[in-house]
Amino acid sequence: MTFFKVNNLKVYYPIRGGIFRRVVNHVKAVDNINFELKRGETYALVGESGCGKTTTGRTVVGLTKATSGEVIFNNLDLTKCNRKQIRESRREIQMVFQDPYSSLNPKKTVYDIVAEPLRNFENLSKSEEREQVEYFMQKVGMSRDSLFKYPHQFSGGQRQRVGIARALTLKPKIIIADEPVSALDASVQAQVLNFMQDIQEEFGLTYLFISHDLGIVRHMCNRIGIMYKGKFVEEGTREDIYENPQHIYTRRLIASIPELDTDQHQNSELLRKNIEEEYQKENDKYFNEDGSVMDLKPVSDTHFAALR
Amino acid sequence: MSNDDILLQVEDLTTSFRIDEQFYPANDHINLDVYENEIVAIVGESGCGKSAFGHSIMGMHHQEQTKISGKIHFKGVDLLSYSNTQLNKVRGKEISMIFQDPLTALNPLMIVGKQIEEGMKYHTKLSKNKRKQKAIEILNEVKIPQPERVYSQYPHELSGGMRQRIVIAIAIACEPSLIIADEPTTALDVTIQARIIDLLKELKRRMKTSIILITHDLGVVSEMADRIAVMYAGEFVEIGEVKRFLKNPLHPYSKSLLYSLPSKNNQGEKLHVIKGVVPSLNHLQRQGCRFKPRMNGTDDSIHEETPTLREVEKGHWVRCTCYKHFHIENSHQVVEEEKDDVFQGQ
Numbered sequence: 001m002t003f004f005k006v007n008n009l010k011v012y013y014p015i016r017g018g019i020f021r022r023v024v025n026h027v028k029a030v031d032n033i034n035f036e037l038k039r040g041e042t043y044a045l046v047g048e049s050g051c052g053k054t055t056t057g058r059t060v061v062g063l064t065k066a067t068s069g070e071v072i073f074n075n076l077d078l079t080k081c082n083r084k085q086i087r088e089s090r091r092e093i094q095m096v097f098q099d100p101y102s103s104l105n106p107k108k109t110v111y112d113i114v115a116e117p118l119r120n121f122e123n124l125s126k127s128e129e130r131e132q133v134e135y136f137m138q139k140v141g142m143s144r145d146s147l148f149k150y151p152h153q154f155s156g157g158q159r160q161r162v163g164i165a166r167a168l169t170l171k172p173k174i175i176i177a178d179e180p181v182s183a184l185d186a187s188v189q190a191q192v193l194n195f196m197q198d199i200q201e202e203f204g205l206t207y208l209f210i211s212h213d214l215g216i217v218r219h220m221c222n223r224i225g226i227m228y229k230g231k232f233v234e235e236g237t238r239e240d241i242y243e244n245p246q247h248i249y250t251r252r253l254i255a256s257i258p259e260l261d262t263d264q265h266q267n268s269e270l271l272r273k274n275i276e277e278e279y280q281k282e283n284d285k286y287f288n289e290d291g292s293v294m295d296l297k298p299v300s301d302t303h304f305a306a307l308r
Numbered sequence: 309m310s311n312d313d314i315l316l317q318v319e320d321l322t323t324s325f326r327i328d329e330q331f332y333p334a335n336d337h338i339n340l341d342v343y344e345n346e347i348v349a350i351v352g353e354s355g356c357g358k359s360a361f362g363h364s365i366m367g368m369h370h371q372e373q374t375k376i377s378g379k380i381h382f383k384g385v386d387l388l389s390y391s392n393t394q395l396n397k398v399r400g401k402e403i404s405m406i407f408q409d410p411l412t413a414l415n416p417l418m419i420v421g422k423q424i425e426e427g428m429k430y431h432t433k434l435s436k437n438k439r440k441q442k443a444i445e446i447l448n449e450v451k452i453p454q455p456e457r458v459y460s461q462y463p464h465e466l467s468g469g470m471r472q473r474i475v476i477a478i479a480i481a482c483e484p485s486l487i488i489a490d491e492p493t494t495a496l497d498v499t500i501q502a503r504i505i506d507l508l509k510e511l512k513r514r515m516k517t518s519i520i521l522i523t524h525d526l527g528v529v530s531e532m533a534d535r536i537a538v539m540y541a542g543e544f545v546e547i548g549e550v551k552r553f554l555k556n557p558l559h560p561y562s563k564s565l566l567y568s569l570p571s572k573n574n575q576g577e578k579l580h581v582i583k584g585v586v587p588s589l590n591h592l593q594r595q596g597c598r599f600k601p602r603m604n605g606t607d608d609s610i611h612e613e614t615p616t617l618r619e620v621e622k623g624h625w626v627r628c629t630c631y632k633h634f635h636i637e638n639s640h641q642v643v644e645e646e647k648d649d650v651f652q653g654q
Contacts, residue, residue, distance in 0.1 A: 048497040049468075155585050185353040185524060185586075190568035190579035197578070212497060215527070219570030219579070256502035258527025260571060262551045265531065272502060 002072065004037040004174060004206070009069035011055050029055045031230035032069075037174065042200070042207040044217045046253070047227035053210045056227075057176045060208065061095050062086055073174075091121055094167035098179035100159035104151040110137075110162050111147045117169045132169060139199065140165045157188035161195070168199065176208045181216065193220060214257050218242055223302075226250050231293040233286075236303035246305035248279050248286045314381075315518050316342040316365070316486060321378035323357075323364045325589065331375050332589040334360040336542040338378070339617070342486065342518050347509075349521040349533035349550070351565075355586050357542040358522045362488045365520070366405055367395045382486070401431040404479040408491035410471035414463040420474045421447075421459035427481045443481070450477045450507060469500035473507070480511060490522045505531050526569060530554055535623075538562045541587060541598040544617060548624035558626045560634040561599050567636050580636055597628040606630065 012026040030052045037043050045053040058064040060071055062078065071078040078089055094117075097103035104113055114133045118124055124132065137147060140161040151159055160180060167175055180196070181189040193216065200207060211217050217224060218238060225235045226249065234247045245251045255275050259268045285308055288294060296304040321338045324331035334357040342348050350358045363369055365380055367387065380387040382403065387395065404427075407413035415423055424443040428434055434442065440459070447455035450473040463471055472492065479487055492508065493501040509532060512519055521533055529536055529550060536553050538546045538561065546559040557563045567580035584602045587593070593601065597611040615628035 048499065157585070186526070186565060187353060187568045187582040188585075190570075191581045193570070194578050194581060214498065215570050218572070219575060252499055256498045258502070258505070258525065258531045260527055260530045260554060260566075260569070262530055262554055269506070272506070 001075070002036060003039045005070075005072040006033065006035050006056075006060065007070040007072065009033050009056065009059065009071065010067045011052070011059055011064060012067040028230045030059065033225075033227070033230075033232055035225055035232070035235065037206050037208060039173075039206055040200075040204055041223060042209050042221045044209045044211060044221035044224045045227060046211060046214060046217055046224055048212060048253075051227040052230040053212075053227050054178055057095070057178050057208060057210050061093055061176055062090065063095075091170045092172050093174045093176065094170065094172040096160075096163050096167050096175060096177045096180050099183050100151075100156055100163050101183070103163055104159060106151055109148050109150055110142075110154075113151070113162060114165050114169060117166060121170055136165045136168050139168065139202075141195065155188070156184050157191055160184065160192050164192075164196070164199070168203065171203065172205070174206045174208065176210070178210045179212070180209075182211070182213065189216075196220070214253060226253065228293055229291075232296055232304075232306065233293050234303075234305045235296065236299070236305075240300070240303040244299075244303070246299055246303070246307060248275065248282070250305075251275050252279060313343045314341050315344045315383065316340075316520075317379075317381040318342075318365070319379040319381065321361075321364060321380060322376070323360050323369065324375045325360075326373045327590050330590070332592070334542050334589060335364065336594070338542075338544060340537060340544065340547070342520060344485070344518055345512070345516045346535060347512060347519040347521055347533045349523060349529040349536045350539055351523060351526065351529055351536060352539035353524060353586050355588065356539045358524075358539050359490055361539070362405070362490050362520060362522050365488060366399060366403065367392075397431075400427045400484075401482045402484055403486045403488065404482070404484045406475055406479045406487060406489040406492045409495050410468065410475045411463065413475050414471060416463055419460045419462055420466070420477075423474070424477050424481050427478065431482050443477075446477045446481055447474075449480070449511070450474075452477075468496055469503065472496060472500075472504055476504075476507065476511070480515065480517070483515060484517060486518050486520065488520045488522070491524070492521070493528060494523070494525070501528070508532065526554075526566060538565070541592055543598060543627065544625075545599065545627045546625065547617070548621075552621075552624060558620065558624070558631045559599075559628070560603055560631060563634065563636055597630055599628070600630070603630070603634065606633065 009030055010032055011030040012028055014023040015025040015027060016022060017024040033056065035043070045056060047053045055064060059066050066079045069079065073089060073093065076085060076089065078086065111133055114136060115129055118129055118132055134144065142158065142161060181192050184192060199205065209217065209221055221238060223237050224241045226233050228249050234241065234245065234250045241250060242254065245254055252275050255268065255272045259265060294306040294308060296306050299305050318338055318340045321335055322333050323335040324333045338361065350361060352358045364376060369376065376388060378388065387398065421440065421443050424446060425439045428439050428442060444455045444459055447458055452458050452470065452473055466474065493504050496504060505528060508519065511517065523529060533550050536548060536550050537544050538559065540561045546557065546562045557566055564580055564582045568582065570579060582602055583604055592598065596613060597615050600606065600611055610630045610633040612628050617625045617627045619625050
C-alpha cells in the first residue's frame with residue numbers, strides 16, 4: 001500500500017484577456033508532477049522562487065484547488081473526495097508556514113492558537129484540552145508561563161515553535177513544512193531544525209520539506225525533488241542529487257551554494273563559470289525548444305532526471 | 309597594510325536609540341578600520357546592531373531618536389562633525405549604499421535610467437546626454453542585457469536579480485570609494501545570489517572600491533570578504549582575516565555561529581545550538597562579557613570584568629578571555645526551557 005502519492009498533479013491559473021475576459025492562456029504553476037512519500041522520511045521540494053514548490057505543498061493540504069491529477073493518501077484521492085473526507089484528512093496532514101510573524105493570529109493567546117485544532121476536531125473537556133496543550137507546548141520546549149502570552153511577545157524562533165506545536169496537536173502523520181526556517185537567524189535555525197528531527201523520531205512523522213536552501217536540505221532530507229517552472233527536473237536520494245547531479249539546473253543550484261572553505265573558492269568560481277557556459281550553450285540538451293523541461297527518465301533505481 | 313591605506317576609521321562610535329524616553333546604545337564604543345580596496349564583512353544576528361552601524365556611517369539615523377558620539381574619519385575628515393548639507397556632498401558620491409530589498413529601495417514611478425542619473429545630476433556637471441550615456445555604460449557594467457531598453461523601464465518590469473543590479477548601478481554611478489552593502493543578497497535566490505556576489509567582487513577588483521558588507525550569512529562572507537568583524541549585542545567580539553577566521557574562530561560566539569550551520573561534514577548530526585536569545589536593547593546586561601549568559605554553565609572567573617578587544621595574533625582581535633576555555637563538543641546540547649527570554653517592548 002502506498003502511504004502518500006501525488007499523481008500527475010496540475011495546478012493551472014487562467015489568464016483572462018479580450019473584452020469578454022475569456023481565458024486566453026494558463027499559468028502552469030504546477031505542471032504534471034509525480035512523487036511519493038514513504039512513511040517516516042523527509043522529502044524535499046527544492047527550487048527557486050516561482051517554481052511551484054509552495055503551490056504543490058498548498059495543494060496537498062487542500063489550500064489550493066488542483067486543476068487535475070490525484071493526491072492519494074489512505075487510499076483516498078484528496079482532490080475528489082467529499083467535504084467530510086477532506087476534513088478527516090486534514091487531521092492527518094498539517095502544515096507549518098514560512099513566516100511565523102504572519103501565520104499566528106496576533107489577537108489570540110498562544111494557548112488559543114495551539115488549542116484551535118483540538119476544538120475543531122475533538123470534543124475535549126476544558127481540563128483535557130489544557131492537558132493536551134501543555135503537553136505539546138512542553139514538547140516544543142516552551143515554558144508554562146508562555147501559554148497566555150500573545151505572539152508578539154515572542155522571538156521568531158519561539159513563534160515558529162508555536163506554529164509547530166499547533167501542527168502537532170492532532171497527531172498528524174504528515175507535516176508539510178514550507179520554508180520553516182528561512183525567516184530565522186542561523187543559530188535559531190539550528191534550534192528549530194534539531195527540534196524538527198527530534199519530534200520526527202518521537203511521533204513518527206513524515207515531512208514534506210519545501211525549501212530553497214540546499215545546505216539545509218542536505219542536512220535534513222532523505223530524498224529530494226528539484227523543481228523548475230512547475231515541473232520536476234530531477235529526483236533522487238540525497239547522495240544521487242549531491243554526489244551525482246545529472247541535470248544542468250541541479251548542478252547550477254548546487255554550484256551556487258556559498259562555499260565556507262576559502263581554499264575551494266577558486267575552484268567553485270571556475271565551476272560556476274563553466275556550468276553557466278554550458279547552460280547557455282547546451283540548452284537544447286536539457287530543455288525543449290520552447291524552454292520547457294523534458295520528461296523524467298530513470299538514471300538509476302532511485303534517481304530520475306529530465307534529460308533527452 | 310599601513311596606516312596610509314586607511315580609508316575609514318571608526319573610533320569609539322556609540323549610537324543610542326530612544327526607547328521610552330531613555331537612550332540605549334545599539335553600538336557600544338566601536339572601533340574599526342576599513343582599508344582601501346578591501347571588503348570587510350560585519351556579521352551578526354538580527355538585532356545585534358550591524359545595520360545601525362552602516363546607517364551611522366551614512367548619517368541616516370533619525371536625529372531626535374538617536375544620539376551618536378565618537379568619530380568617523382573618512383579620508384581625514386570626521387563625518388560626525390558634518391552638517392546635513394555637507395554630508396549630502398559625500399553621500400552618494402564618496403560613500404554609497406546598497407540596500408537589502410531592491411523593490412523598496414527603488415522608486416516605482418521613475419524609470420531606472422533616471423534613478424541611476426539622479427546621483428550624477430547632483431554631484432557632477434555632466435550634461436543630460438552625457439549622463440544618459442554614462443547611465444547606459446553603468447548598466448552595461450553591472451551586466452544588464454540590452455541596457456538601452458532597460459534604461460527606460462520601470463522597476464516592476466524587472467526581475468528581482470535585475471532590480472538588485474539596478475540598485476548596485478545606482479550605488480556605483482559616481483564611482484564612490486566606499487560602498488556599504490546591507491544584506492545585498494538576502495532577498496535573492498541562490499543562483500542569483502551567486503551571480504551578484506561575483507559581480508560585486510569584480511566591481512571591487514576593477515574600481516578599487518572598499519565595501520562594508522553587512523550580512524548574517526557566513527557563506528556569503530567566505531565567498532566575498534577579506535576581513536570579518538563579528539558583532540554581538542552592539543560590540544565587536546572578533547575581528548580578523550576571513551581565511552584565518554573560518555579555519556580557527558576564537559570567540560565562543562563566532563564558534564557557535566559556525567557550528568550551527570549545516571554543512572557536508574555534520575550531515576545527519578545535530579546542529580550546535582546557542583542557548584537563549586539575543587537580548588533586546590533595553591534588557592541587555594552591559595557589564596562584563598555580554599555573551600556570558602548564553603554560554604552553558606561557565607565559571608565567572610574565565611570572563612574579564614571589563615572585556616576589551618585584544619590582538620591575539622597579528623590582525624586577529626578577540627574580546628574577553630573566555631575564548632580560551634570554550635570548546636564545542638559535537639554532542640547535541642539540550643535546549644533548556646527559557647523562561648526569561650520573552651521579548652518585551654520591541
